[in-house]
Amino acid sequence: MTPILLLGAGRMGGALIEGWRRTEAFALSDLIVRDPAATAQAFPGAVVNPPLEALGAAKVVLLAVKPQIWREAVKDVVPHLAPDAIIVSIAAGVRAADISEAFGGRRVARVMPTTAVAIGQGAASLYADTPEALEAAKALLAPVAATVELADERLMHAATAVSGSAPAYLYAFIEALEAAGADQGLTPEDSARLARATIAGASALLAQGGEEPSDLRKQVTSPGGTTAAALSVLMGEGGFGDLLPKALAAAVKRSEELGS
């Protein structure tokens, strides 16, 4: 499995590196990092931006650049890779067949991770065109994420919408909750402290397992009480039931566009 070559070590490549370090799944010395912004100080022990000839050592290549530039970014690299190197792509929307073609027919897995891989608590959807590529994807992601294997590559668009992008929906919700609390008279600091601790605690209760989100919701919702009043807005007309299908459809559409 090692060395692992990272093509791109920005927000998500960097989050994976941090998660592997924390969980001790892979050490920095297992990594070759290729990214114009990367420095040896940022990744001590890793081989950073070596000459192209050194890339032939890589057993697995993590494609972690923006979908808009991936073809350009891999051009120089491909001729120097080992013929049996496995490509694991996290690029949103980009199809395995296109990646395999650009990488000279090498085996390809696609992965859609979340940023919490950095603390070993991510989620990751996996799809691969060969068992070996799937094993490589699992070896990279299982130490840092709850994984789901997709039977059909087209489901990667939906997985991106419901998982890869979804931490941002939650953070946007928290931003709005904090602002609304301040509108009701709390200081911004108190509103932020209450909102963040509430969301973190509620997530921990869910993560503990054994109870459905709907059960946990009912435990908070006294008949005729304050929560029911708020939920009549959030779950009523124009609420989550209307908004989230539209939001996910927009993410799916964009994922499809990024791959075309």
Ligand SMILES: NC(=O)c1ccc[n+]([C@@H]2O[C@H](COP(=O)([O-])OP(=O)(O)OC[C@H]3O[C@@H](n4cnc5c(N)ncnc54)[C@H](OP(=O)(O)O)[C@@H]3O)[C@@H](O)[C@H]2O)c1
């Ligand atoms: N962020 C997420 O939550 C998330 C989740 C799942 C999947 N993804 C996927 O992960 C990929 C990376 O996203 P990101 O959010 O990590 O973006 P990012 O922070 O911009 O990281 C991409 C990195 O690639 C570098 N880069 C640019 N050209 C390169 C080249 N030719 N060779 C090697 N590296 C190059 C960039 O450097 P410069 O900044 O100097 O250009 C940057 O450091 C995307 O395909 C995205 O769809 C992201």
